[in-house]
Amino acid sequence: MEINQLVMSDEKVAVIEDGAWVDGFAEAPGVGFFVRGFSSDAVQQALAAAQIEARLKNGGKPIGTEEMSNIASRVLAEVALLDWRGLTDQEVPVPFDRELAVKWLTSRGGKRISMLVFAAAQRIDNDTESFIDQATKN
DSSP, X not given: OOGGGXXXXXXXXXXXXXXXXXXXXXXXXTOEEEEOOTTXXXXXXXXXXXXXXXXXXXXXOOOOHHHHHHHHHXXXXXXXXXXXXXXXXXXXXXXXXXXXXXXXXXXXXXXHHHHHHHHHHXXXXXXXXXXXXXXXXX
């Protein structure tokens, strides 16, 4: 068995940890997100910390599905999402803004953008090789 099937290369780790541009969303043409992989240390540590905080606030009781979804959306906005392109408001480009990202990804009306960012982070994790190729071309 090839060792690269068991151990990730430094290039793969770098893409997951540092992020890459993810585009090509059929439901959002022209939109791209620069995201870390969901399995990155930064995202996993933020998720764990948020879950601990939520359990402490909840008296140590388990966290419900809705609360877990809220935590994941907040971590996506605060940690995984690093930039965006192709988003406009009345045809005016919207520059990346962390506060705006948190507002959009954690609001009830922001489920679609939250799912796109989540899908982008998963693509980084699941198809790292293509993002390495992309990074070396740029």
